[in-house]
Amino acid sequence: MPKLKVRKSAKKRYKLIKGKKFVRQKAFKGHLLEKKCSKRKRNLSSRVIVNQSDTKAIKKMLVC
Incomplete structure (x- = not known):
């Protein structure tokens, strides 16, 4: 069976922190920022x- 690959898009979007979260x-916040207020x-x-x-789906995407 082939090796599972990491989803590159998920790797860029999510970071794992201490408590397994x-x-x-x-x-x-990507564009059209002129009409949005500073707050x-x-x-x-x-x-x-x-x-x-x-989290289960993200772990599967990242093959943790």
Whole structure:
């Protein structure tokens, strides 16, 4: 059976932190930033812990 490959897109999007949890960036900060207020842009810059229900799928993508 062939070796499983890591999904490169998932590797770029998620980072594993101490408590076996994944961290991700928030969406909607890629473009059209002129019409978004500073407070909203600042809030979108922060990182978020991925929901527990999604961690199994992410682990499978990253072959942890």
